Amino acid sequence: MSYIRFRKHYLQIPYLVLAVLEFAVLLGIFVVLAVAYPFAGGQAAPEDVYSSVLFAGILSLGTLAMGGYTGIVQETVAQLYFRTLVAYCFLGGIGLMLVYAFLPDLDPGSTNLFWAILLCSFAVIMLRRSFSALVDSEKLVRRVVIFGSGDYAAWMLAEYDRNMRALGVRILGCVSDSASPVVSADRLITAPADFYQYCRQNRISEIVVLQQERRKAEGGWLPVPELMECKLRGVAVTNGIDFYERELKKVKLDLVHPSWIVFSEGFQASRRQQWTKRIVDLTLGLFLLIITLPFMVFTAIAILLETGRPIIYSQTRVGLLGREFRIFKFRSMRQDAEKDGKAQWASANDSRVTRVGAFIRNTRLDELPQIYNVIRGDMSIVGPRPERPEFVSELREKIPYYDTRHYVRPGLMGWAQLKYPYGASVEDARGKLEYDLYYSKNRSLLMDFLIMIQTAEVVLLGKGVR
Structure with missing residues (x-):
């Protein structure tokens, strides 16, 4: 392990x-x-x-x-x-x-x-x-076999080729569970007569079960006795969603089902944890307000000199339990950025962004007024980024489980901001939700601390800015 x-x-x-x-x-x-x-x-x-x-x-x-x-x-x-x-x-x-x-x-x-x-x-x-x-040595990598050969197994192999090779994981192939596999023939493994002996001979440390439910109607099979023997004799047996979550620190939406949310460990916080987090938010919010006040003054002056007023603008965002609140930011776009009154996704090299606005976006100075939202209790220091109601209405219709992110107080910084580029489409929102689900399930003060520390890289390198 x-x-x-x-x-x-x-x-x-x-x-x-x-x-x-x-x-x-x-x-x-x-x-x-x-x-x-x-x-x-x-x-x-x-x-x-x-x-x-x-x-x-x-x-x-x-x-x-x-x-x-x-x-x-x-x-x-x-x-x-x-x-x-x-x-x-x-x-x-x-x-x-x-x-x-x-x-x-x-x-x-x-x-x-x-x-x-x-x-x-x-x-x-x-x-x-x-x-x-x-x-990266072959003597130390974890050798894994996937049980399943459908679409889920195929994209797991694709994800492995993109990311997991660098994590010390070697997926040797897929054991087919169907007469019509989707996985390419060169990645298929003939079902062994003795699973445990196969694992022992090939130094397999883990079997990932990644079947698709529809395969059951097409003659799919699951060798429960053989998998039980492997687990009882020291070979880890893991379902696909847990393996994906553990290795990539996100939750694959295609694998999520209501029973997993209900019965999995996580997605809850005790009252003591909630109060502790609120005290930490309030303390850090006041501290940040004091040390960033000079930067806010200079930012306000720069905006005023370039494009005049307003210096700060507000938007309605969806917060905890779907409640709407006003979020505050330094204005980084022209005053007529949404003159038609319709909400628009930000785009790369957005022409609506001013010169000062481009700088304060890259350095995240435009987010500093949200410290007030943290002190007020609308937001937390760490949590999913709050989205506009116009976009939420669209996203909850197109993305399953989108509303799960509203059971956690939104944050000034978050896991999705660290791991995913700036979200400017429905597909981006889906990608970010996979990270938000991971945070919602596994959130703790330790994870909040790690996110706060690693946010320095995002600010210094200007990651995820548009």
Whole structure:
């Protein structure tokens, strides 16, 4: 098993190991430098140890913020260098300077800090390249077989070819459950006479059951005794929707059915969790309001100078339990962006966006007035993005289970924003809903924290902006 589930969130064990190794490398390099070049030119002091832990912790958070523990196997060498330098030299450097401003006794000095970050960047890049080769090694990959050969199995193979190869998964093929399979012949596996022996001989660690219900009427079959034996003898047997959710951190809409929502673990939060989340939202909302106030003032002045008033505009959005509320944003489009009164999806290179508007959209400064919505309780810091009523009416008709996202308070940032580009069509809304369903099912304060940290990558790289 190469993953653990903590607070309802799936964590890949290899990446946890990588995080521990990186922390140890960062800590070790800083300790060596602190001993060789003491802070004040004297003997190494206890403060050196505290500063070492602080240094390693902040740089590790920088790596997490840049998605360094989710995309490392998929990135090129150039992307690896870029991600590491941004995480350490930019995010880590800013974080350390802010901390040292309040804790000057832990400041090792600019020279020591420069060499520490430089050496750590080089060491971690080498470590990650070795890790990538190791995780991709055939000796460590998880070998999986799909039981099923219909349309669902076919798109699972397509998803595997696009994404899962980089996650240390090898799908060997599909065992046909029908006389008329959809999966191509080269990906089919002849049904073994003894499933357990087949798994043992081929080092199969998991069987994913991915049948389509309509196949039952066409002679489909399910070898329940054989699958029971495999599970009882240590081979994992997983249904398709759970496998998809675990590996890709989203829920495949085509596989969702009401009984899965009713009986699966998740889709609920206790009153204590709800109150805790509200307290966290209120605290962080007030804190963000204070530290972003100067940015809001400059943004307001820039909008006023370029296109005049109004500086802030509001829209009706659909929130918790379908209740409508007014959301506030800095205006990034011309005043006549919707002069005909009809709601329009934003498009790439939208001509309605002003020059200031393009900048504040890329940096997410246009979203800052929504902190007021968070403090008021209309929104949360983390949650599905609220949509306009005009679009909701259309989407609930065209997308199954669309209303499930309205059982969670909408958020300033969210899982779908991290994982999916800007939504500007019904198909995009469907793709985002798969991530929103995953968040709704598995939400926790830990997941909220991870989303908040990783949102830094979205802001810095301008992901999902139109």
